Amino acid sequence: MRVSLTRACRFYTSPITPKPSFFSPRAILNQPFSSSSSSSSHSSTPKPKTPLFLKPPKYSATLSDLKKWHNWAKALASSVRSTFADSDNGPDSSILFRELNWLVEDSLEDPSLIPQLGFQNNSQSVRLRIGLDELYGLWKQRIEKRKPFQYLVGCEHWRDLVLSVEEGVFIPRPETELMVDLVSDVLVRDNDGLRDGFWVDLGTGSGAIAIGIARVLGSKGSIIAVDLNPLAAAVAAFNAQRYGLQDIIEIRQGSWFGKLKDVEGKLSGVVSNPPYIPSDDISGLQVEVGKHEPRLALDGGVDGLDYLLHLCNGTASMLKPDKW
Ligand SMILES: C[S@@+](CC[C@H](N)C(=O)[O-])C[C@H]1O[C@@H](n2cnc3c(N)ncnc32)[C@H](O)[C@@H]1O
Numbered sequence: 214m215r216v217s218l219t220r221a222c223r224f225y226t227s228p229i230t231p232k233p234s235f236f237s238p239r240a241i242l243n244q245p246f247s248s249s250s251s252s253s254s255h256s257s258t259p260k261p262k263t264p265l266f267l268k269p270p271k272y273s274a275t276l277s278d279l280k281k282w283h284n285w286a287k288a289l290a291s292s293v294r295s296t297f298a299d300s301d302n303g304p305d306s307s308i309l310f311r312e313l314n315w316l317v318e319d320s321l322e323d324p325s326l327i328p329q330l331g332f333q334n335n336s337q338s339v340r341l342r343i344g345l346d347e348l349y350g351l352w353k354q355r356i357e358k359r360k361p362f363q364y365l366v367g368c369e370h371w372r373d374l375v376l377s378v379e380e381g382v383f384i385p386r387p388e389t390e391l392m393v394d395l396v397s398d399v400l401v402r403d404n405d406g407l408r409d410g411f412w413v414d415l416g417t418g419s420g421a422i423a424i425g426i427a428r429v430l431g432s433k434g435s436i437i438a439v440d441l442n443p444l445a446a447a448v449a450a451f452n453a454q455r456y457g458l459q460d461i462i463e464i465r466q467g468s469w470f471g472k473l474k475d476v477e478g479k480l481s482g483v484v485s486n487p488p489y490i491p492s493d494d495i496s497g498l499q500v501e502v503g504k505h506e507p508r509l510a511l512d513g514g515v516d517g518l519d520y521l522l523h524l525c526n527g528t529a530s531m532l533k534p535d536k537w
Pocket of ligand 1 (some may be wrong): 385386417419422442445487488489510
């Protein structure tokens with residue numbers, strides 16, 4: 214299966230469609246949220262990398278040197294043809310061309326100069342967010358190692374957000390955007406009563422779902438975003454902060470319900486997109502996913518259901534004892 218697109222302008226192929234699990238929220242009981250609950254038990258929090266488009270433009274190159282790199286990168290992309298697509302539904306040359314354009318866009322301080330790449334012998338100097346040597350290295354990794362494009366540029370476009378991601382953190386998929394719409398629908402159906410309640414996103418990764426829901430909940434919302442992976446927790450915190458949601462989203466690093474004792478029986482809603490790939494299937498995934506995305510985010514045990522069942526069983530006691 215090929216799943217395409219993020220938003221209109223960014224495109225990603227993935228052989229895995231997340232199966233969003235959505236646990237019905239219960240009616241609100243406006244319990245105060247324990248701010249004293251620990252956010253992380255780890256003393257050394259990893260520092261997330263800055264996505265390329267946010268880096269300062271401290272490099273420069275002539276347009277003709279940039280064009281030389283661009284021609285080389287295009288030729289490499291062109292040589293792929295449908296090889297990856299045929300072997301594991303990976304990207305074909307046309308997708309790689311598109312990614313190459315986005316890489317140029319994110320690298321240039323002034324992307325309006327892109328049309329000038331067509332001119333030969335242009336000695337005009339342009340400012341870049343990354344050195345030319347690194348650009349050669351990155352594109353080699355894209356084609357030869359099949360490193361996901363999102364890890365090259367350090368971000369993914371998801372809903373109307375641009376979320377920071379890096380190696381070691383799951384790349385949010387377009388399909389998961391639906392979970393935010395589902396929550397939004399539930400909130401409207403419940404006459405907005407659930408807006409003031411506490412929500413939890415289990416296995417938050419980059420924080421995508423938590424951030425999407427926090428924006429739907431509005432300023433009165435409270436959402437706890439949990440991940441076992443310290444790097445994911447750090448990246449989710451970075452993303453929440455970038456969207457000014459640090460007062461609404463609390464990041465906790467730990468395993469599923471382990472860090473949620475203080476909110477047991479008090480939650481309005483629990484959402485999760487847990488790992489669900491059967492262990493033996495991981496080696497057959499698209500290389501970008503199976504070899505580069507964190508196994509912790511993919512592996513759902515022998516039949517893929519380990520975490521789904523654990524979360525379904527555990528959620529009942531976390532939610533408020535009410536009508537849902
Ligand atoms: C499929 S990814 C989903 C990430 C994010 N929610 C999204 O949809 O983009 C699953 C996430 O669960 C996290 N995870 C795996 N085992 C966990 C555990 N025991 N407790 C908490 N999170 C866990 C992984 O680190 C990963 O970020």
